[in-house]
Amino acid sequence: MSHTVLRDLHTTGELAARYREVPGLLAGLDDTGLRRAGAVLSRVDISDVDPALARFTVAVTGSSALQPIQAPLTAQLARHGFVPDVRLGGYRQHAMELRDPANPLFGTEPDLTVCVLDADEVFGALSTPWTVEDVAAALAEHAESVEALTGAYRRDHAGALVLTTVPLPRHWAAQIVDLRSRALLGIAWREFEARLLRLAVDHAGVFVLDLEPLVGVAGPLLDPRMAAYTKVQFSDDVLAALAREIGHVARALRGRTSKCLVLDLDGTTWGGVLAEDGPTGIVTGDGPVGEAFTAVQKAAKQLAAQGLLLAVCSKNDEDRVRAALRDNPDLTLREDDLVALVANWGAKPDNLRQIAEQLNIGVDSLVFIDDSASERGLVRATVPEVPVIAVDADEPALHLHALLADGWFTTQRVTDEDRARGERYRTERKRLEFRERTESLAEYLAQLGTTVELFRPSEAEIGRISQITQRTNQFNLTTIRLDVAAVTAALADPGREVFGVRCADRFGEHGVVGAVFLTRTEGACHIDNFLLSCRVLARGVEDAVVHALLARARESGATAVTAEYRPTAKNGAVAEFYPKNGFQPSIADAGLFTHDLLTLPPAVPHVDLRVPEATD
Structure with missing residues (x-):
């Protein structure tokens, strides 16, 4: 048992050095096992x-x-x-x-x-x-x-x-x-x-x-x-x-709220085996057993209405799954409710990675629910960062309670952006189809019609700005997490500025996708943090924003702009963001960069950007 492994590691003096292994050892333990494990962990000198x-x-x-x-x-x-x-x-x-x-x-x-x-x-x-x-x-x-x-x-x-x-x-x-x-x-x-x-x-x-x-x-x-x-x-x-x-x-x-629930189908979301029972023979809808499976589907839709993404990872033929979702009259869950559907006979760990890549989120943002002990064990062993929810196909009445027993999707506040998230991911499919029809990335970006607005957040938008600092990991230059109170304080500070980043294109609104936090001093401006949702990266939005910030600073009389990059396990892709936009690294502090505002990086021609006027 995992708590005995922890006890042995503590006894031999190895537990502190091997602490990275602890989450994997605790995965799947019940409350009694966790209590025993916690008693051991409480004795570790952190x-x-x-x-x-x-x-x-x-x-x-x-x-x-x-x-x-x-x-x-x-x-x-x-x-x-x-x-x-x-x-x-x-x-x-x-x-x-x-x-x-x-x-x-x-x-x-x-x-x-x-x-x-x-x-x-x-x-x-x-x-x-x-x-x-x-x-x-x-x-x-x-x-x-x-x-x-x-x-x-x-x-x-x-x-x-x-x-x-x-x-x-x-x-x-x-x-x-x-x-x-x-x-x-x-x-x-x-x-x-x-x-x-x-x-x-x-x-x-x-x-x-x-x-x-x-x-x-x-x-x-x-x-x-x-x-x-x-x-x-x-x-x-x-x-x-x-x-x-x-x-x-x-x-x-700490911004670790899970973003996507990945559903197994046979024995988890519906009863029976699709390959044997056919699209209309699976168990769902009326009757005690069918109603138990329907309760899971309804709960998934309820969570999705508040911003959770829904995906399917099933060992089945894809055409059969789509037929069931389309044709079975008793199903509550439909294909339009999903942002990703992977149904094949491949290994589920590989399919989970494919879903994360398709949605452009970390694999640790997924939660997987499955009735197969062997599949769950394989996922835990191969993709340990994915929380796994265990259910038993023979006890569907317990599925709903197992799904909700842990608060994997707990967040500080649900915003309008959250409620629109599923639809925005579905719109992203249209962008991908459009990208496939264009001959080059440059043509795609030129025809996409991207517009970006920097704006000062209203009180109603503070929750979304806070959420961006909590949930954004890849394009997050410092990974400083701010709750609503901290964002409110920054907005009230006369020496600071906070901007939201709103984006849209020919296919629709992306909503509020980023935030910038600035500190102004006499003759200079410091970028405390710059964050942008991964769903609008590689479209020039980030470069357009930093160009606008530099131009605005120069127009206000500043002679320099400083900025920070603090590396984390997930933001390595933006390590060169400031240098490629003309910032010079500090000799004294490897994470500090300065732009002298003499030569600004070029504007991004395919991005139409609006910026508030500088304040005195």
Whole structure:
């Protein structure tokens, strides 16, 4: 078992040196296995781990004893490719810790702070006997306290804050004997939880995880003996479920949200075997089994409506798959819902790579769901960066829950750009067909009719600009990730400028595809970061933008423009972007470049670009 391998590596002193292997060892483990693995990983001195691996620091505080969350949270972060640093605050010290930026819990600024709240803090403030009105008053006071703590934390810290809702344990509700008053208690409690959830809407960089759905799946909420003897107000299973959710928040904050769900078909998306049953003989639609498969199709479409890309990777004849998607009247999923369809008898790892290449995204942006243990094992062994969801063809009722058990597609905010993503990828097929009909790349670009606009983002567009910094990896010159609060702060800073990049061509709108962050000083301008979606690369857009920025800087009186390139595992293709546009490398800092603005790079003739006027 993988956790025993980790234990052996730790015993021999090799675990820190071989930390790159950890995500693969954790893949496929259940919560018990992850908890055991996390206990081992928690003992690793992270200063001994390769500094090139991504760190993620989480500070955990709350009104309950929370030691049992350390192991599962460490494992969850590690399975997502982070080197975890999980720090626990003191018992019931959360109010003091969140108010004090100098508290030892924040000795190093955490990437994420988690505050776990529980009901005993509310009831502990009451005298016995108490009434529903007493509880309602205590809840109002507690909500005001949490709101104040949230504001204090956001003023003093750059890292995000995660709060939890507070499920009402039955042993408190049951102390009210009349049903009407018990209903009033439930109303007051849910209004309190609604105020907590509202914090995620009203504050940038604040997220509230609703524990009610987690308790419904992972419950019971608590172990009475542990609650009484150790003051841990949550069961191990609920804390493991919470750790899983926090892990996906961390992924979203670091721009690792998966972009594409790749569906196997036979036994996964529909019942039966297409090659044997034919396009209209597969199981879907009516009946208990058919409805279970239909639930998966509907969930996939629901996710796609929010920006997830859908693709198919199936061992089948392509013409049969297309016929089934077209002709079976009971299917919810259709070919038009897909951005890629690969159906053949080749190896699925190769087909997954083909899908990623076709969509111009990293293979680690895919999530693959399949009912075949051998296929899943082959993918895990050959393409370990692809998360694999296991389902059983004989238990289709569990498919939907397996698909949604992990938050692979969790994102900070869904934007209009997300909702249009699938259609834009389908439009890209028309561009590819058009490219094939032209005799050269130059002819294709000349006839494409590309227009680019640099614009100052409105409040409604801040979420999309933040998302670009989170999700863009290839054309991202520094890979600095910014949440909504950080983008808002940059827009409000008089010494900085933020531009969005909007693009269109003869086939339609690409939408907001990039962002530029600038810092202006007397006589100079610094490009903090320049990001562009991979779907508009190699069309001259990037060169047109940098030409416009340089021309604009010169017109404003600047004598130089500086810029940074910080290499990562994924942005090597843009290492020469600044030098090829006339920037000279710094002798003192290999990642810093300067353009003297004497000779600008040529404008891009096939790109029509609009730029806001320079401000004083």
